[in-house]
Amino acid sequence: MGIKIKLAAAAVSILVISGCSNNKQADEEMDHSQMNEEMEEMDHSTMGDMMEGHMSHDEVMMLNDSTGANELKIPSMLVSDNDQGVEYTVRAQKGKTEIFDGIETETYGYNGSFLGPMLRFEQGDKVKIKTINELDDPTTFHWHGLEVAAAVDGGPHDALQPGEEKVIEFEVTQEAATLWFHPHPEGKTSEQVYNGLAGLIYIEDENSKSLGLPNVYGENDFPLIFQDKLFDDKKQLNFSAAKNDDGTIGDTLLINGTLNPKLTVNKEKVRLRLLNGSNARNYTFKLNTGDPFVQIATDGGFLNEPVTLNEVTLTPSERAEIVVDFSQLDTEKDLALINEDGSVLLPFEISDQGGTVTRIPGVMNDFSLTEEEMDLPVTKKIELFGMMDMVTINGKKFDPERIDFTQQQGVTEVWEIYNKPDMMGGMTHPFHIHGAQFKIISRNGEAPPENERGWKDSISVAPDETVKIAIQFKHKGVYMFHCHILEHEDNGMMGQVKVE
Ligand code: C2O
Ligand code: CU
Numbered sequence: 001m002g003i004k005i006k007l008a009a010a011a012v013s014i015l016v017i018s019g020c021s022n023n024k025q026a027d028e029e030m031d032h033s034q035m036n037e038e039m040e041e042m043d044h045s046t047m048g049d050m051m052e053g054h055m056s057h058d059e060v061m062m063l064n065d066s067t068g069a070n071e072l073k074i075p076s077m078l079v080s081d082n083d084q085g086v087e088y089t090v091r092a093q094k095g096k097t098e099i100f101d102g103i104e105t106e107t108y109g110y111n112g113s114f115l116g117p118m119l120r121f122e123q124g125d126k127v128k129i130k131t132i133n134e135l136d137d138p139t140t141f142h143w144h145g146l147e148v149a150a151a152v153d154g155g156p157h158d159a160l161q162p163g164e165e166k167v168i169e170f171e172v173t174q175e176a177a178t179l180w181f182h183p184h185p186e187g188k189t190s191e192q193v194y195n196g197l198a199g200l201i202y203i204e205d206e207n208s209k210s211l212g213l214p215n216v217y218g219e220n221d222f223p224l225i226f227q228d229k230l231f232d233d234k235k236q237l238n239f240s241a242a243k244n245d246d247g248t249i250g251d252t253l254l255i256n257g258t259l260n261p262k263l264t265v266n267k268e269k270v271r272l273r274l275l276n277g278s279n280a281r282n283y284t285f286k287l288n289t290g291d292p293f294v295q296i297a298t299d300g301g302f303l304n305e306p307v308t309l310n311e312v313t314l315t316p317s318e319r320a321e322i323v324v325d326f327s328q329l330d331t332e333k334d335l336a337l338i339n340e341d342g343s344v345l346l347p348f349e350i351s352d353q354g355g356t357v358t359r360i361p362g363v364m365n366d367f368s369l370t371e372e373e374m375d376l377p378v379t380k381k382i383e384l385f386g387m388m389d390m391v392t393i394n395g396k397k398f399d400p401e402r403i404d405f406t407q408q409q410g411v412t413e414v415w416e417i418y419n420k421p422d423m424m425g426g427m428t429h430p431f432h433i434h435g436a437q438f439k440i441i442s443r444n445g446e447a448p449p450e451n452e453r454g455w456k457d458s459i460s461v462a463p464d465e466t467v468k469i470a471i472q473f474k475h476k477g478v479y480m481f482h483c484h485i486l487e488h489e490d491n492g493m494m495g496q497v498k499v500e
């Protein structure tokens with residue numbers, strides 16, 4: 001831990017003057033003395049360090065435009081070890097990957113040198129996974145969004161030492177969704193994910209197979225894992241050099257590990273399963289032409305109805321499935337998926353083939369938030385606060401020995417999550433809970449937007465925003481809840497709920 005510092009009034013005004021672009025003009029109204037008191041209690045290495053790092057987070061480095069030089073890589077689908085059932089072997093490995101032509105970058109991956117395969121489950125499957133740690137450091141295997149017992153959830157208590165292996169078993173009870181898996185070792189999650197440990201999980205069910213949506217993997221149904229990296233001059237990831245305590249941000253986008261990706265599609269409806277797998281960057285996805293698309297699924301399942309949008313924002317760990325209808329777009333024009341600021345994320349190349357006829361049904365699910373759930377009293381309060389390594393939940397940092405909350409298995413409770421602004425205005429924290437999918441009741445007292453009226457396991461919480469969610473755990477054990485800016489998680493912005 002760093003040296004304790006006390007923020008003097010003078011230092012506070014320097015921070016305010018040096019100005020962050022997102023400070024929401026709230027500075028004057030903020031109670032600086034209260035801020036000082038709280039920040040006094042926290043550790044930090046140096047003042048200069050904090051200012052520099054935090055400012056670079058606010059004035060977020062733009063991404064380089066994708067040149068479209070390389071066809072998008074599609075993660076392979078993992079094959080079961082046993083043709084009688086679903087048995088997978090997942091190895092965390094280190095390796096070398098040719099991300100840039102002719103250059104080897106040292107990376108991590110699952111069953112390969114970079115990223116991982118896609119694990120496909122069907123609702124009702126009894127799954128067995130042999131997890132093996134072939135890294136030189138402890139790691140865990142966390143199934144983000146999966147409703148399983150805490151004993152197999154792969155949180156920080158379940159570290160496998162180098163060379164160790166462990167078989168886990170669970171039954172898939174939840175509905176069709178796009179989930180993912182990544183490591184979760186205490187204090188090391190950001191580095192291991194940054195180096196390449198992340199993979200996809202698809203759950204399919206009777207509903208998803210009968211809706212008629214595009215579902216041919218790699219043909220009209222594509223996963224897109226968005227991750228930004230900062231390569232050093234030797235084109236290495238060099239996490240310790242790139243690291244920012246407020247979340248590591250890079251200028252180079254990789255989609256599914258592909259540098260300068262392009263995607264070739266037919267003139268048909270194309271389903272894109274977007275996953276923000278970045279350590280910290282938020283994305284607002286839109287088409288360069290301004291044309292609309294539809295969102296069909298949230299983190300944990302289908303929306304009841306398709307929602308037409310011009311853009312969709314995802315904070316780290318959130319997913320959205322969207323369908324772009326290339327048969328309806330002007331394919332004479334250059335088409336691309338772009339970010340809010342205009343940077344080109346994924347250019348599309350349109351083949352002259354017509355492709356398959358698929359549909360987007362008007363009704364896709366029966367998700368509901370009942371009056372009863374909406375009327376439940378708030379029984380758990382979460383206050384997110386701070387920045388850099390001074391991040392806390394309810395004023396505390398993670399302690400693996402401390403249980404912050406308890407909740408009964410199978411009982412729905414309402415959690416209220418508040419993001420308390422700081423003297424610089426604060427920043428959005430993506431809040432995630434393990435082992436359950438939840439429902440958003442409200443954002444600042446208002447019903448959530450239509451594209452958030454579905455199952456969620458992560459939610460963006462803007463500065464000074466209060467969100468209410470209804471959550472029920474189907475299994476028992478100790479689960480993590482935390483900010484999914486991975487450096488915030490590693491810096492202790494995490495707590496534990498024990499489900500009994
Ligand atoms: Cu994506 Cu605690 O996890
Ligand atoms: Cu998780």
Ligand code: CU
Nearest residue numbers: 429483485488
């Ligand atoms: Cu955070």
